[in-house]
Amino acid sequence: MLRPGPFRSLLRNPRCLLPQPELSVAGPACLSSGGLVVVAEPPRPSFPLHPPRLCCPSPETAVMSARLPASSPPRWQLLLSLLLLGAAPGPRRSAAFYLPGLAPVNFCEEEKKSDECKAEIELFVNRLDSVESVLPYEYTAFDFCQASEGKRPSENLGQVLFGERIEPSPYKFTFNKEETCKLVCTKTYHTEKAEDKQKLEFLKKSMLLNYQHHWIVDNMPVTWCYDVEDGQRFCNPGFPIGCYITDKGHAKDACVINSEFHERDTFYIFNHVDIKIYYHVVETGSMGARLVAAKLEPKSFKHTHIDKTDCSGPPMDISNKASGEIRIAYTYSVSFQEDKNIRWASRWDYILESMPHTHIQWFSIMNSLVIVLFLSGMVAMIMLRTLHKDIARYNQMDSTEDAQEEFGWKLVHGDIFRPPRKGMLLSVFLGSGTQILIMTFVTLFFACLGFLSPANRGALMTCAVVLWVLLGTPAGYVAARFYKSFGGEKWKTNVLLTSFLCPGIVFADFFIMNLILWGEGSSASIPFGTLVAILALWFCISVPLTFIGAYFGFKKNAIEHPVRTNQIPRQIPEQSFYTKPLPGIIMGGILPFGCIFIQLFFILNSIWSHQMYYMFGFLFLVFIILVITCSEATILLCYFHLCAEDYHWQWRSFLTSGFTAVYFLIYAIHYFFSKLQITGTASTILYFGYTMIMVLIFFLFTGTIGFFACFWFVTKIYSVVKVD
Numbered sequence: 001m002l003r004p005g006p007f008r009s010l011l012r013n014p015r016c017l018l019p020q021p022e023l024s025v026a027g028p029a030c031l032s033s034g035g036l037v038v039v040a041e042p043p044r045p046s047f048p049l050h051p052p053r054l055c056c057p058s059p060e061t062a063v064m065s066a067r068l069p070a071s072s073p074p075r076w077q078l079l080l081s082l083l084l085l086g087a088a089p090g091p092r093r094s095a096a097f098y099l100p101g102l103a104p105v106n107f108c109e110e111e112k113k114s115d116e117c118k119a120e121i122e123l124f125v126n127r128l129d130s131v132e133s134v135l136p137y138e139y140t141a142f143d144f145c146q147a148s149e150g151k152r153p154s155e156n157l158g159q160v161l162f163g164e165r166i167e168p169s170p171y172k173f174t175f176n177k178e179e180t181c182k183l184v185c186t187k188t189y190h191t192e193k194a195e196d197k198q199k200l201e202f203l204k205k206s207m208l209l210n211y212q213h214h215w216i217v218d219n220m221p222v223t224w225c226y227d228v229e230d231g232q233r234f235c236n237p238g239f240p241i242g243c244y245i246t247d248k249g250h251a252k253d254a255c256v257i258n259s260e261f262h263e264r265d266t267f268y269i270f271n272h273v274d275i276k277i278y279y280h281v282v283e284t285g286s287m288g289a290r291l292v293a294a295k296l297e298p299k300s301f302k303h304t305h306i307d308k309t310d311c312s313g314p315p316m317d318i319s320n321k322a323s324g325e326i327r328i329a330y331t332y333s334v335s336f337q338e339d340k341n342i343r344w345a346s347r348w349d350y351i352l353e354s355m356p357h358t359h360i361q362w363f364s365i366m367n368s369l370v371i372v373l374f375l376s377g378m379v380a381m382i383m384l385r386t387l388h389k390d391i392a393r394y395n396q397m398d399s400t401e402d403a404q405e406e407f408g409w410k411l412v413h414g415d416i417f418r419p420p421r422k423g424m425l426l427s428v429f430l431g432s433g434t435q436i437l438i439m440t441f442v443t444l445f446f447a448c449l450g451f452l453s454p455a456n457r458g459a460l461m462t463c464a465v466v467l468w469v470l471l472g473t474p475a476g477y478v479a480a481r482f483y484k485s486f487g488g489e490k491w492k493t494n495v496l497l498t499s500f501l502c503p504g505i506v507f508a509d510f511f512i513m514n515l516i517l518w519g520e521g522s523s524a525s526i527p528f529g530t531l532v533a534i535l536a537l538w539f540c541i542s543v544p545l546t547f548i549g550a551y552f553g554f555k556k557n558a559i560e561h562p563v564r565t566n567q568i569p570r571q572i573p574e575q576s577f578y579t580k581p582l583p584g585i586i587m588g589g590i591l592p593f594g595c596i597f598i599q600l601f602f603i604l605n606s607i608w609s610h611q612m613y614y615m616f617g618f619l620f621l622v623f624i625i626l627v628i629t630c631s632e633a634t635i636l637l638c639y640f641h642l643c644a645e646d647y648h649w650q651w652r653s654f655l656t657s658g659f660t661a662v663y664f665l666i667y668a669i670h671y672f673f674s675k676l677q678i679t680g681t682a683s684t685i686l687y688f689g690y691t692m693i694m695v696l697i698f699f700l701f702t703g704t705i706g707f708f709a710c711f712w713f714v715t716k717i718y719s720v721v722k723v724d
Contacts, residue, residue, distance in 0.1 A: 104344045105218055107175040107279065108288035117288040121277070123171040123222070124153065126214040127164055127523045128241070131609050131676070133209050134683040138165045138523040142206065142241075143199040145170045145185035145330050157465055157533070158458025163517075163524030166216065166457075171332060173277070175289070179334045181272070181311035189326040200326065203241070204318065207267050209679070210253045212238035212610075217277065217294040223351060225295050226257075235351045237612075239298045242269035247320075258300070260315050267318040270298035272311055272331045278339040292339055292347040303329040352614060364598035365618065368625040371595050375632035382639055387717060394721050409642035413718055414566035416642075420650035423486035424494060426707075429654065431479025431546075432502040433704025436697055438474060439467040444623055447616035469537045472499070472545030480553025485561075495550035499543045502700060506693050507538070513689045520682050562719035572646050579644040581652055584637045588656030592629045592702060593663040596622055600664065604671050608678075608687065630657035630702050631709035638710045649710055657706025661699035665691065 106117045113119035129136040140146065150168025159166075170184050189196040214237065215222040221237035228234045243255035247265040254270075255261040261268045278293040300315035306329045316328060342350070394410045420426055443464045446452055452459040479498040480491065488494060517525035526534075577583060599615075599622045606613035634653050641649065668691045672678070678687060 104290050106282065106288040106290060109176050110174055112288070119175050121173040121175055121217060121291070122150070123169045123173070124166050124216040125169045126166050126216060128206070128211045128213060129610050130206075130209045130211045132679055133211075134524075134608070134678060134686040135517065135520050135522040135680075136163045136524050137206075137211070137521070139167050139169075141521065141523070142203060143187055145187075156458045156462050157530070158461030158463075160458075160526060160530050161461050161465070162458060163522065164457060165523045169215070171215075173275075173334050175279075176336050178336065179332070181309045181331050181333055183306070183309050184330045184332060186306055186327060186329045189328075191323045191326065200318070203269070204244075204267050204320070207240070207242035207269065208244050208252075210243075211241050213241065214238045215294075215296075218291040220291075220294065220347060221351070222275065222294040222296050224298065235295070237351060238610075239273075239296065240270065242267055242300070244268075254298075258315065261300075261317075263317055263319070265320045267320065268300050269316050269318060269328060270300050271303075271316050271328055272299045272301050273297065273333075274299065275332060275334045277334065277336050278342065279336060280339060280342055280344060289338075290344040292342040292344055293350060301329075301331070303331065351612070365621060365625075367598065368595035368622060368629070371591055372625055372628050372632070375591065375629060375636065378636055379632045382636070387639075391717070391721050408645075409639070409717070410721055412570060412642060412645050412647040413563045413721070415570045415647040416563065416565075416649070416714055416718060417561040418565050418569060418647065419486040419488075420648065422651070423488055424483060424490065424497065426650060426654065427479045427483035427486060427488070427494060428497045428501055429700055430482055430704055430707060431475040431477075431498040433700040433707075434478045435468060435471045435475035436701045437704055438471050439464060440623065440701065442467055444616060444620045448620045452616075465534075465537070469542045470545065472542040473549035476546035476549025476551075477553040478549075480550040481556065481559065484554055484556075485559040491550065491554050495547055498550065499546045502696070503538060503542070505696060507534075509689055509693050513686055516682055516686060516689075562715060570645075570647070572648075573644070575644055575646060579641055579646065581648075584641065585652065585655045585659050588633050588637050588706075589659030589661075589663055589702075591633045592626055592657060592660040593667075595625050595629050596660075597663075597667060600667060601671070604668065604675075608671075608676060626702070627705055630660070630705040633657065634706035634710050635713045638713060642714075649714060650707065653710035654703040654707045657709075658699045658703030660702045661695050664698050665695045668695070 107121065108114075108117040108119060110119045125139040127136045127138055128142065147168040147170045152168060153166050155164060155166065173179070189200045191197050191200065223235040223237050224239040225233055225235040240254045243261065244252045245255055245261060245264055245266050245268070246252065249262070249264050251261060255268060258268075274297045276295050277291060278295075279289040280292045281289045299311070300317075301309075301311050302314050302316045303309050303311075304313055306327070309329060309331050311331060311333065318326060318328075390408060390410070443452075443460065446463060447460060452463060476495055476498055479494060483491070483494045511531075514526050514531070578587075599619060602613065602615065603619075605611045634656050637656055638649050638653055641652065672684075672687060676687075678684060
């Protein structure tokens with residue numbers, strides 16, 4: 001069954017999408033004094049997932065904004081602005097500062113070209129993907145027109161891991177030279193030939209699953225812009241291969257845009273594109289022009305006279321029961337238009353401005369802040385009132401009789417730092433969690449500052465992987481330090497487990513998923529050479545750094561605790577229901593998950609529905625809120641358990657905040673069945689395989705936060721109380 005697309009609802013309101021002349025929309029500067037734009041991982045577009053009505057763009061892809069005023073702002077305003085860097089419309093009269101890795105390319109007419117001013121505009125093609133399948137495919141996997149020559153751009157590690165495959169295309173343009181209905185190539189299929197039939201069936205299947213082209217001009221996406229409800233205009237950085245009319249006459253996806261698509265059980269292929277390229281003349285006038293937008297409109301023509309293509313006549317239809325010879329001619333038209341309103345630095349923003357649903361993000365932030373304020377109030381009350389009174393009362397006790405009559409957290413001072421069971425495993429988890437925590441913080445921080453720009457494709461994943469590799473030292477140090485404080489002596493086992501346990505689980509899962517992708521022939525399958533490179537990074541850099549960190553961790557003295565540990569363990573009294581371990585752990589993960597579930601929805605949309613994700617300012621703020629919430633929720637529950645004279649806090653603190661990952665898993669399952677209609681066994685296995693990797697990473701990340709918060713809390717309160 002086909003997944004409902006944005007065009008599904010057009011059947012009820014065909015005026016929602018009408019052919020309109022292309023409009024140039026001015027957007028904010030990428031990074032200028034007028035406005036700050038944070039753009040990160042390159043868009044992986046498709047049609048919006050479950051639009052509010054018909055073809056309206058999904059509100060899940062929002063844009064954050066923050067203005068820097070012209071006058072000198074107070075420090076707190078400046079910090080807030082830096083934290084909420086975004087893409088809000090702003091003045092565009094100031095000179096732009098180009099982000100690292102970006103450099104504008106100047107274009108001019110054929111007769112004026114030079115080394116600094118190019119005349120030829122190259123169009124590159126990326127992999128094709130679909131919201132109904134997890135399996136992307138390279139452009140060359142389809143029987144489209146291929147480039148006779150051209151250098152394929154080199155891909156970085158992040159692009160390879162995400163399955164991006166950028167290749168040269170046969171579509172070549174000359175700046176300011178218009179072409180009309182130019183023939184690119186003709187493909188002929190004989191249905192009686194097995195090879196041709198297989199190619200045609202693959203093309204039909206891709207149209208049935210609504211696979212999308214992703215074209216690139218001057219390192220920015222070629223978009224298909226169309227009008228939607230409420231006078232909005234949605235720009236999709238991709239366009240479908242074609243569409244399908246069912247045997248009952250129901251138009252699927254893009255087939256609603258043309259009333260001539262009406263034959264039952266028939267595929268219609270978009271074999272013609274009208275491309276319009278917008279450019280901005282450089283102020284100096286001598287440097288030529290810079291491209292600021294590239295838009296297209298897909299069309300379908302049968303081209304009855306292939307020798308003289310005129311781009312008119314009936315659409316190119318392929319009946320599901322067609323036999324004999326089928327000829328498909330691919331053509332294009334290109335035109336140029338100067339746009340004085342859009343500068344090169346703000347050329348991505350017209351795509352963002354078609355999705356103005358920032359209020360959803362602010363609702364998420366306010367929801368999270370309310371939870372944080374509630375928890376902060378609870379923790380503050382405990383710290384300032386209850387704990388203060390407890391410490392004052394405990395320190396005023398002189399007689400032994402009074403001490404025996406007392407109850408509460410002071411009574412377990414002789415057992416509070418008793419080594420936990422499975423201390424080896426806990427220390428290994430803490431080491432890996434520290435590695436992930438630092439990696440996430442640094443990656444999001446750089447993303448907020450705009451260093452991971454959309455033009456620098458794959459930069460986000462590359463940054464994360466490189467940071468993880470280089471952060472082996474703190475992982476080894478933390479694991480060794482806590483293992484030594486737990487009284488462990490098997491330091492070799494500890495450092496080996498820190499190096500190989502959690503990374504090994506992730507790599508094994510990733511390798512199995514890669515085998516499935518390889519078997520399906522998907523472009524997302526990692527080449528053997530890249531796998532070897534990842535293993536080399538792991539074994540030759542990360543593992544030695546982990547050993548170095550462990551060496552310094554074991555060399556240092558064990559962590560000094562403020563109180564001594566008794567030789568004989570204290571008996572823990574009978575616990576009430578809410579102070580037992582399991583209910584506390586289950587309750588502890590609810591509040592942290594409540595802070596992130598809205599943002600989690602956007603992230604899952606970005607990954608599985610190929611929608612844009614430009615909201616790294618919001619994500620960084622939610623990350624900070626998550627850290628605070630995990631810490632406060634764990635401290636709160638830890639205090640209640642200590643008052644109940646239960647001193648087994650180490651594993652409980654890790655699992656309390658780590659249980660947020662279980663809610664993450666439950667939500668991912670709900671998202672799969674309610675929001676996605678992924679078909680096929682392979683796609684389902686891939687979805688849950690990659691989800692388990694994310695759940696494990698999130699478990700280690702949140703669990704480590706909870707443990708460190710509780711460790712600090714316990715150390716603090718027992719260091720200020722007098723113990724005989």
